[in-house]
Amino acid sequence: DTEVTQTPKHLVMGMTNKKSLKCEQHMGHRAMYWYKQKAKKPPELMFVYSYEKLSINESVPSRFSPECPNSSLLNLHLHALQPEDSALYLCASSHQGLAVPYEQYFGPGTRLTVT
């Protein structure tokens, strides 16, 4: 199974809402990632979890809160978002390299619209 699944596919939320994005993989990968992708742009790294511990936070605003409950699951909790946060949110996973990265496997993404 080389699939990364993400739910929901689409999400519309108001600026005062709290919602969560979910990501799951069963490939035994111990590194998991959240990316944000705006239209016609490359993915921008937000967070990296390595062995269920947060290893990279790319100075993401605190209204985005990641969580890795176990080695297969990754959540992104959203609160008080701004309209400019509307984007495609991609989850990815990979084996954890020691000095160089392994290839990342991406999910289909969650299309988020903040109204």
Place this chain on the structure above:
Amino acid sequence: AQSVTQLGSHVSVSEGALVLLRCNYSSSVPPYLFWYVQYPNQGLQLLLKYTTGATLVKGINGFEAEFKKSETSFHLTKPSAHMSDAAEYFCAVSAGASKIIFGSGTRLSIRP
């Protein structure tokens, strides 16, 4: 610091023609290089990767890329374009054990 430059934000070729997507990288250490493809409203899919060893790398869907250290390039090619190749293509370079840096992307269009 590592970086990637993709030359040409949009490339258009005729069906059956050669596809050439250009990527140049900058890295202070021996790089690992990747090409990903993204179809509309989908996530990214790995086409191929260069780690060490053979400089000509073959990937899925008939694509290949050649690592040229002297030119700091990793261009993607396919001998004969198919309509289904229309997509966004991203070149990426390693930047540590858990990070890759993406180029700005090249949109490939195929003319019938």
